[in-house]
Amino acid sequence: METPPQTSRLRKNVMIGLRREMKGLGKSLKGWGVAMHRTSVKASKEKVLSKGLLLECRNKSKLGIPEALALLEKDPTPKIQWKFYGLFSAFLLYVFGHRGGVFQNMTIQEVMETKRSSTENTFLINIKTQGTNEMYGPAQIVLMEEEEYEWALRFLRLKDQLPGGLGAKFFFFVSTPNPCKNLNNYFQEAWKAMGLPGCPTFTDVRTSIASHAKFTHAPENRLKLCKFMCHDVRMADKFYVTNLTAK
Template sequence: MDRHLKGHTELKILGDLAELRATDPTVPLASSLDLEDPTTAAPEEVIPGEEALDADPNAPQFPCSNPGCMRLVTRLRDNVADLNGQVDTLSRALRDVTRRYRLLRRRSPPRGVPRPPGGRDPTPRLVNNVGSKVFRIRNFMAYMAAGHTDLASLAFLNQTARMQSWHNSLNQAKIAEPTIQMYLKNVSQFLAYVTETPPPNCRLSRTVMVGLNREIKSLIRSVRRKVVVHEVAVKQAKEGHLIPKAALRQCVASTKVAIPEILARLKVTSDRKDQWSFYGHLTAYLACIYGHRGGVFQNMTIGEVEAARQSAMDGCYVINIASHKTNQAFGAAQLAVTEEEYGWLTEFLAMRKELVGGSDAYYFFFTSKPNSCKNLNQYFQEAWAGLELPGAPTFTDVRTSIATHAKNTHSPRDRHKVSRFMCHDTSTADKFYALNLDAKQAAEQRRLFESAVEGEEAPPGTPERPTTSSGPKVARRKRPPPPPCRQRRKRMTRGSPLRRSLAQQSSTRVSSE
């Protein structure tokens, strides 16, 4: 060990050994290196074979002549050489992949600036709809790609039998028929997109894409009948939840009395419960009058409420709500409020800075967060229950009830006005209304069938004209012909039929003479 320590000249081992020996340790030191004189040190022992190693000029130089150290250094140098080889291999692979990527990028069509989902200016609802479509398409792609490895070529889509199996799996998952139809329509849109703009690695021919589009369209046609039956059943269920007129009138009268009391209590306490109660009673009051969707109240902004003051006329304030579900077809949804009702809104806005989240609020029905209130339907139902009214309706139930009462009460012209104001399309409702009649309407249809076979039969070829009134028929006065001076003379041109007939008459007359 002393000979080995002598080889490490960089270590200050002699001073350390002398200090350790001065402490008189219990265990005696085995080394006497600190007691030897450097000038009288014994010659180093020569290891057999070491002269040959030093004689080789190409042999690696080791800082230590100990065989153990030499083996360790040799092993480490071998590891370094192995790692360098691996680095060279990975570098070549990286260069190869980079070259292929650049080649594929040059072959791919140019891409524009990436757009966010839903377009340049997406609304939260549009972003949600796009997310739903992407989820349905991913569900289809995951089912079709199960067990396949070459996914970039989209060859796994060429399986019409598996498409039918995917459709059956949706039915087994107890998904509603309209939702299954939405799955199929979104997949059809995706396949149409792939057909028009195939990805660079797509290996599906145009003939295959035409077959896939035909298959998905046949699946859509197969569910149409079930969708209609489901929608009729939903219509029947909605009519079963029809709110009576008396309940709607009672809700309007009761909330009109309760809203000022809630505002007075909220001004004193600034309690969140009173704020939610005001939300529920105010939306119940307006919904039972106009039948708007809950999204109309949810998206009503403070600026739209304040802007109604500028267009007030004869004590009527019109609030125009731009963001709602059917704004593309009907424009802004409107709320016509009286001066008393507008006073409720301005009184609440006057105290909003004292409420949590009111200082930076953008929506009228605000919360502690900058987003709009998502629980208006819950607050509406709580207000409805607090008024001791029957049932637990939603905004949709109120809307359906008002549309049904307007259909049964008003004339078609007035009903159209009401439907337009509440942003309601009557075409879909009339479609299922014709398929789902109540007892009174069905009895009226029976009377029409019975009256069709009453009376004597008319002879063949002379169908009877239906009479709309029992009074005598009044003959229509015929319009007299225009005077001769006003009749337009026919212009005789060279190729006109009148000129040709006169020419034929003259030629016949000459031949007879």
């Protein structure tokens, strides 16, 4: 004699609750898998540049920028223009760790509207168009010396002699109305020309600055730096900060 099929004694609302719980667990496991994949990809691409190497980049680019501008004044050609782009973006990137899009979107008008600080001998450039402007406002670049701001003005005095310069809107312009999309390549070429090891990207420098900020700065200073880089501490930990090495 066959055993009659068993029917569930659980109430309908309990079954609905269980289904919801199982669905939620499935989603969390899926998210865990994505997080683990992101971590493994991030680890495989870890390139934290030492503070000493970043400082060397700053010092060498600071020496190279006036030389590139002098060459550009004598021979205003795209080849030297790209050299200046690489050195100037390297100098700005070392100090601020901004995304490449911030430099691409910096307009000539924003540079020309820059004013000297009333309390400090610095020049502040506000870049309104950047990926997280709705949350963090304009990205900022601070030129600490008058000489550094003069580099930008010297280049703009030459722009009309370069292809695309007459109608240019963006500071890093090309022969079309669009901003320069090859800044990362020009930065890498400048890095190599300065005799520095490796071939880092904009993201590598941003990751390095975010990591050093986490492990060597007081929390309040790290928070200020994160805001200046147009992200918060949580986003920095998720996408940029890497784990400490034994060294």
